[in-house]
Structures are given as structure tokens and as C-alpha cells.
């Protein structure tokens with residue numbers, strides 16, 4: 001292989017593998033990024049693979065290089081994110097790479113963390129290692145969109161999910177809403193929860209549906225369940241207060257009737273907020289190491305979260321059903337638009353069939369808040 005003119009399709013093949021490896025820990029690494037790595041020997045043969053499993057565990061580069069051992073010498077390390085060069089909970093990967101004797105590192109993207117951001121790549125280059133950057137950068141950035149967003153903005157990436165009928169209803173005029181989507185769609189939601197650090201609902205959803213909000217054991221630990229309330233007017237026997245299966249946080253605003261707190265069963269954590277502005281909750285969740293949160297609330301809180309720029313992605317199930325009814329519930333309360341040129345345009349829309357339903361996934365424009 002020619003060192004100065006690498007075959008990009010060869011590296012791309014291995015970068016795809018590294019991205020696949022990184023995905024194995026989707027939802028488990030927060031506040032850290034997803035990272036995958038493969039080590040190739042001097043002849044380009046696979047000699048090691050690794051991924052970052054969770055914060056405090058070895059980084060992907062270390063896993064791959066440990067597996068490769070002396071076979072890494074003179075070879076190439078392909079990694080989805082710039083290797084770290086600072087002492088965190090684990091030692092800097094750049095020094096491990098230098099000790100391994102690899103002569104080339106192929107990196108998909110720079111780490112936005114200011115403690116690394118370009119410094120890892122310079123450290124390797126200064127020590128004489130050839131570094132190729134930007135290979136499958138778009139794919140790598142998409143994979144780590146939650147981490148990148150949290151590092152840049154200080155708050156977690158938000159996904160808003162709802163299920164509706166073909167005529168855009170989320171419930172009957174009577175309020176009945178179980179179930180709009182089918183069992184396959186609901187299992188998909190359990191998997192989605194497993195990739196999130198927290199699942200947020202408003203009191204309206206707790207009062208109406210008494211949800212459990214777990215991944216049904218897919219992720220261990222389960223994501224943090226968050227109840228956001230202005231009033232603390234909540235049922236005292238809700239499933240969410242039983243923290244044997246998953247932790248729960250009750251986040252309440254300044255207008256809440258705080259005397260009610262004593263009536264809840266012990267277990268959930270209580271968090272007093274200065275306001276129930278969704279942004280304030282997200283700032284608090286970022287401090288709890290959340291990279292990605294799932295909004296599973298009703299129309300009132302969903303609209304408020306969108307207005308405050310707290311939703312970056314939508315996951316919408318549409319069921320092949322007609323519910324009808326002018327007063328029936330719709331996914332979003334008023335967003336306050338008065339002209340069509342003000343409304344939100346989504347992008348990157350994809351659709352697939354899950355059981356009897358369609359799943360639409362898309363991104364929302366980044367609102368300035």
C-alpha cells in the first residue's frame with residue numbers, strides 16, 4: 001500500500017466497520033461520545049477492534065490496540081473520533097497510540113470537546129504519525145449528533161416522539177388514546193428509550209396515562225424518568241414513583257404547592273427549578289450527564305419544548321386509522337404562528353413501515369434561543 005496515496009475506499013470500508021462498532025454502545029456512553037476503532041497491521045489486515053462501552057471504561061482506541069498488541073506496529077488505526085490527548089478518567093489515547101508504533105491514524109472527525117479539538121491530531125502529527133482526517137465525517141457527526149450538540153450548546157439533544165392517526169389525532173374526543181400505534185411500534189419506542197439518557201413527560205400525560213416509560217429492560221440502567229410539573233398536582237400512586245425499575249426525577253417550578261411533596265412515596269428525586277421553562281430543565285439534565293433526552297409528553301409541553309428550541313429531532317408514528325372529531329387531541333398545542341412563512345420546516349425526513357404503522361423521522365431547524 002502506498003502511504004502517501006491511501007486508497008480511500010479501503011479506509012472507508014474500515015471506517016464503516018468502526019462506526020458499526022461505535023453503535024454497539026448507543027445510549028450507554030453519556031456524557032462521552034460513541035467511538036469505534038479498528039487496528040490494521042502493516043499489510044492492511046484486521047488485527048484489533050474496539051468501542052467505548054461507557055464513561056470510565058477504556059476508550060475504543062485502547063480496546064483495539066490492546067487486541068492488536070505488537071501486530072499494530074507500522075500499521076493503521078482507523079477511528080471514528082479524534083483520539084483524546086488529555087488525562088480524563090482514563091489516560092490519553094494519543095500516548096497509547098504512539099507507544100503502539102502505528103504509523104498512520106485515519107480519523108473521521110475532530111472532537112468538539114475544547115480539551116481535545118485538534119490537539120489530539122496535532123500531537124500525533126508532531127510525533128511523526130501520518131494522520132488522515134475527514135473520512136466519512138458526515139456519518140460520524142450524525143452518529144454523535146447528541147454529544148456534539150451537548151458540547152456546543154451545554155444542553156442535551158432532544159427527540160420528540162408522538163403517535164397519531166392518519167387524520168393527525170392523538171386521542172378521541174373522549175380523551176381515550178390507548179393504543180393508537182401497534183405493538184411493533186411500541187416495542188420500537190422501548191428501543192428508542194434505551195438509546196436516551198432521560199425520558200420527559202408533563203403532568204398531563206401522567207394524569208391521563210400513568211405511563212411506565214422504561215425500555216422494558218433493554219438498557220441497564222434504565223433512562224432517568226422525568227416528570228415536569230408547574231403545580232405538583234399529580235397522582236400519588238403513579239407507576240413513575242416506584243423507582244425499583246428505574247430512577248425518577250420530579251422537577252417542579254416556583255408555583256408548585258410544595259407541601260404536596262411530602263405526600264409522594266419515597267424514591268423519586270425532587271428538583272426545584274426557578275421556572276418550568278424546558279430549557280432550564282435541560283440545563284439541569286446536562287449537569288446529570290445527559291447527552292440525549294426523549295420528550296414523550298402531550299401537546300402542551302411538546303409545543304413549549306419546540307418553542308424553546310429543546311427539540312432537534314422528531315420520531316412520529318402514524319397509524320392507519322381515522323379517529324375524527326374536531327375537539328380531539330392533536331400532537332401540538334398552539335405554536336403562535338400567524339402566517340405560513342413563520343412555520344417550522346423539517347429536513348432529512350425518512351419513513352419506514354413498522355408493523356402496521358409508519359415511522360417518520362426528521363430533523364428540526366436549530367432555533368436561536
Ligand SMILES: NC(=O)c1ccc[n+]([C@@H]2O[C@H](COP(=O)([O-])OP(=O)(O)OC[C@H]3O[C@@H](n4cnc5c(N)ncnc54)[C@H](OP(=O)(O)O)[C@@H]3O)[C@@H](O)[C@H]2O)c1
Pocket residue numbers: 161162163164170171175177180201202203204205206208209228229230231232233276277278296297298299300301302304329
Ligand atoms: N399520542 C401520543 O403520542 C401522546 C404522547 C403523550 C401524551 N399524549 C396525550 O396527551 C394528553 C396530555 O396532554 P397534556 O398536554 O396535558 O400533557 P403534557 O404536555 O405531558 O403535560 C402538560 C402539563 O405539563 C406541565 N408543564 C410543566 N412545564 C410546562 C411547560 N413549560 N409547558 C407546558 N406544560 C408544562 C403542566 O402541568 P401542571 O398541571 O403541573 O401545571 C402541564 O399541565 C394525554 O391525554 C395523553 O394521552 C399522547
Ligand SMILES: [Zn+2]
Pocket residue numbers: 059061083084085091092093094
Ligand atoms: Zn481517548
